[in-house]
Amino acid sequence: MNRRIAIRNMALILGSAAVLPSCLHDNKGKPVVELKYLKLNGEQENLVSNLAETILPKTNTPGAKDLGINLFVFKMIDDCFDQKGQDEFMAGLKEFGDVVDKKYGKSFNELTAAERTAFANDIEKQSKDPNNKDKDAKATGFYWTVKGQTVFGYTTSKYFMTEQIIYELVPGRYNAMFPVKKKAAV
Amino acid sequence: MSTNTYDAIVIGSGISGGWAAKELSEKGLKTIMLERGRNIEHIKDYVNANKGPWEFEHRGGRTQKMIEDYPVLKRDYPLNETNLDYWVDEKESPYTEIKRFDWFRGYHVGGRSLMWGRQSYRWHETDFEANAKDGVGVDWPIRYKDLEKWYSYAEKFAGISGNRDGVPILPDGDFMPPMDMNIVEKDVQKRFKDFYKDSRHFVIGRTANITVPHNNRTNCQYRNKCWLGCPFGAYFSTQSATLPAAMATGNLTVRPWSIVTRILYDKDTKKAKGVEIIDAETNKTYEYYAKVIFVNASALNSAWVLMNSATDVWEGGLGSSSGELGHNVMDHHLGVGAGGRIEGFEDKYYFGRRANGIYIPRYRNLNGEKRDYIRGFGYQGSGSRSNWSRDIAEMSIGAGFKDALSEPGSWGFGMGGFGETLPYHDNKITLDKTKKDKWGLPILAFDVEVKENEKKMRVDMMNDAVEMLTKAGVKDVKGYTSDGILGRGIHEMGTARMGRDPKTSVLNEWNQVWDAKNVFVTDGAAMASSACQNPSLTYMALTARAADYAVDQLKKGTL
Numbered sequence: 060m061n062r063r064i065a066i067r068n069m070a071l072i073l074g075s076a077a078v079l080p081s082c083l084h085d086n087k088g089k090p091v092v093e094l095k096y097l098k099l100n101g102e103q104e105n106l107v108s109n110l111a112e113t114i115l116p117k118t119n120t121p122g123a124k125d126l127g128i129n130l131f132v133f134k135m136i137d138d139c140f141d142q143k144g145q146d147e148f149m150a151g152l153k154e155f156g157d158v159v160d161k162k163y164g165k166s167f168n169e170l171t172a173a174e175r176t177a178f179a180n181d182i183e184k185q186s187k188d189p190n191n192k193d194k195d196a197k198a199t200g201f202y203w204t205v206k207g208q209t210v211f212g213y214t215t216s217k218y219f220m221t222e223q224i225i226y227e228l229v230p231g232r233y234n235a236m237f238p239v240k241k242k243a244a245v
Numbered sequence: 246m247s248t249n250t251y252d253a254i255v256i257g258s259g260i261s262g263g264w265a266a267k268e269l270s271e272k273g274l275k276t277i278m279l280e281r282g283r284n285i286e287h288i289k290d291y292v293n294a295n296k297g298p299w300e301f302e303h304r305g306g307r308t309q310k311m312i313e314d315y316p317v318l319k320r321d322y323p324l325n326e327t328n329l330d331y332w333v334d335e336k337e338s339p340y341t342e343i344k345r346f347d348w349f350r351g352y353h354v355g356g357r358s359l360m361w362g363r364q365s366y367r368w369h370e371t372d373f374e375a376n377a378k379d380g381v382g383v384d385w386p387i388r389y390k391d392l393e394k395w396y397s398y399a400e401k402f403a404g405i406s407g408n409r410d411g412v413p414i415l416p417d418g419d420f421m422p423p424m425d426m427n428i429v430e431k432d433v434q435k436r437f438k439d440f441y442k443d444s445r446h447f448v449i450g451r452t453a454n455i456t457v458p459h460n461n462r463t464n465c466q467y468r469n470k471c472w473l474g475c476p477f478g479a480y481f482s483t484q485s486a487t488l489p490a491a492m493a494t495g496n497l498t499v500r501p502w503s504i505v506t507r508i509l510y511d512k513d514t515k516k517a518k519g520v521e522i523i524d525a526e527t528n529k530t531y532e533y534y535a536k537v538i539f540v541n542a543s544a545l546n547s548a549w550v551l552m553n554s555a556t557d558v559w560e561g562g563l564g565s566s567s568g569e570l571g572h573n574v575m576d577h578h579l580g581v582g583a584g585g586r587i588e589g590f591e592d593k594y595y596f597g598r599r600a601n602g603i604y605i606p607r608y609r610n611l612n613g614e615k616r617d618y619i620r621g622f623g624y625q626g627s628g629s630r631s632n633w634s635r636d637i638a639e640m641s642i643g644a645g646f647k648d649a650l651s652e653p654g655s656w657g658f659g660m661g662g663f664g665e666t667l668p669y670h671d672n673k674i675t676l677d678k679t680k681k682d683k684w685g686l687p688i689l690a691f692d693v694e695v696k697e698n699e700k701k702m703r704v705d706m707m708n709d710a711v712e713m714l715t716k717a718g719v720k721d722v723k724g725y726t727s728d729g730i731l732g733r734g735i736h737e738m739g740t741a742r743m744g745r746d747p748k749t750s751v752l753n754e755w756n757q758v759w760d761a762k763n764v765f766v767t768d769g770a771a772m773a774s775s776a777c778q779n780p781s782l783t784y785m786a787l788t789a790r791a792a793d794y795a796v797d798q799l800k801k802g803t804l
Contacts, residue, residue, distance in 0.1 A: 114643075115646070115647045138302075138308040138309065138310070139303055139306055139307060139308050141309055141312075179642050210650065211304065213647075214650055215298050220297065220298060221297075223651040224651050225596075226297070228468065230468065232466075232596070232597050233425055233467045234596040234597060235428060236428045237593070237596040238592060239591070239593065239594045
């Protein structure tokens with residue numbers, strides 16, 4: 060079975076917010092998405108996917124992987140980042156992996172969900188701390204790139220725009236003072 | 246009579262070309278409209294107009310391939326995934342930059358009327374008098390009263406929504422009902438008014454989006470997807486408005502893929518007899534003949550057509566006798582303003598996407614005020630609520646963060662200035678005969694820059710924006726400015742200016758080329774000054790006025 064997905068079909072996948080088959084995730088080090096410029100092995104690909112899922116996890120609503128947001132992240136970096144941006148992404152990815160290895164003695168992909176969350180939170184705190192923000196700068200840059208693209212992909216996904224917020228293609232009117240009903244407490 | 250003979254030829258199909266075609270054909274002239282690019286059929290060819298944001302592969306963003314293919318467009322917001330095919334192919338049609346100039350073009354039927362910003366403001370008497378008072382450039386050969394009824398005529402047909410604000414510097418027009426300000430804009434407006442009283446004004450934008458049904462067009466549906474083409478025909482474009490009216494007369498022929506290479510001048514009659522075109526698809530050359538020619542190729546390309554129409558009589562091109570053809574390039578300088586955060590109103594939002602904002606008309610150098618520069622600027626802005634801005638430490642990732650993304654974020658308010666640029670003889674375009682486009686035609690070379698007056702004005706444009714927003718209660722106001730590179734206002738003007746004297750201007754008071762009276766130029770090229778208002782409404786009015794005059798003169802046998 061050919062597990063490689065042609066990246067050009069991504070719009071379709073993302074558009075339909077399909078739940079991806081689990082056999083997509085290959086842990087043997089073979090990449091599953093076809094990219095033009097980025098050279099990712101399966102391990103690295105999973106790291107990015109797991110990070111995206113850590114940022115937007117599956118709850119009673121779909122998470123980043125369910126919605127294919129991880130694939131969107133790859134596509135954006137592959138198509139829209141210039142050489143320098145891609146080099147920084149790759150260098151950051153490596154450093155990110157190394158920092159995790161050093162701290163936990165195992166890879167990010169081997170961490171539990173709770174450990175991944177704790178680690179991501181550490182990076183958030185560290186990069187907001189003016190005394191500490193230069194530490195692991197490449198890894199931090201990589202983290203914010205993945206987070207930015209993940210959030211962008213999620214908030215522009217069909218699922219989000221039609222089921223989480225009210226997006227109407229044809230609003231038909233402008234209500235200049237629309238009351239906000241708070242959703243259940245976050 | 247040859248099949249290539251018409252009563253009138255219109256070069257270009259954008260805002261002013263569409264108007265020329267409508268007016269001339271409605272007055273009974275057999276008219277051909279020549280468009281250099283492809284046809285775009287109303288509704289049918291708006292291929293992305295009904296897509297959701299998620300249906301774009303990169304969600305509207307720009308890829309490295311796009312950045313490579315569009316070295317000019319990439320310099321500002323127009324390079325995007327959603328309407329990429331409305332922008333000129335830069336590899337086919339390059340230009341030379343002696344100095345940087347950001348030229349954003351649309352080569353297709355409808356031109357930039359499909360992508361325009363739609364803000365529509367009348368000029369004021371002050372604007373027409375300014376050159377004479379300041380001793381800058383040449384005096385406008387017309388005044389507000391000459392254009393007033395044509396503004397009204399243009400507004401009624403195009404459909405401009407706006408409020409009759411009674412602001413002296415911003416004459417009211419024949420408007421459709423205005424769009425609403427949202428609650429934050431109303432609040433800012435109130436504080437603004439409390440502080441500035443009647444010395445400055447804060448009004449809802451006047452936009453060429455119809456708010457009630459009009460001429461078989463559906464009123465605005467608040468999609469804010471105008472620049473993809475509107476399936477409802479809710480904003481003014483050639484396709485939605487002037488073209489159907491012109492076609493209904495049975496007098497109009499539209500010929501896409503027709504690059505006008507030169508106007509054919511007859512030195513015996515001292516008039517133009519027609520034009521030569523290259524068919525952009527077949528590279529074959531054809532000639533078309535007519536009694537009257539309207540040049541509406543957009544300011545810089547209209548000048549190109551005239552410059553490329555050199556003869557042994559006019560070596561610098563048709564209309565070159567004054568030495569002003571291609572000179573006095575103007576645009577509005579922008580990229581300067583301020584923005585900030587709005588506190589409160591967490592329980593309020595708005596529904597629908599309004600393709601309009603607020604407007605602060607010019608207030609500087611009026612009523613006796615004298616700054617260290619002349620003329621002035623206006624602002625466009627809006628208050629809005631971001632979709633997500635949750636970046637609270639406890640909630641920056643994970644389940645809570647994911648849920649927080651679907652709650653509205655904080656309110657903000659921002660605005661940017663549009664500044665008047667003076668007509669400088671030094672700011673010019675010329676033919677670069679060392680380089681050719683895809684069709685072997687010489688390309689334009691740009692030697693245009695902002696000068697001292699604009700640079701001084703920009704200091705006020707930022708500082709005033711900061712001050713006004715602060716006075717109006719906006720928090721954490723930050724100003725911004727930039728180099729003010731011209732072109733990115735996408736309001737090119739001035740390259741074949743109107744005037745009172747053939748020695749210093751290219752066109753007379755009726756937009757006729759002094760050197761060939763049956764050639765009319767009624768797009769941005771005709772402008773003797775730029776004012777600071779968005780100019781398209783003025784082109785519509787000038788075009789309708791000139792067409793009326795042309796037909797009248799034809800009837801009298803004087804053309």
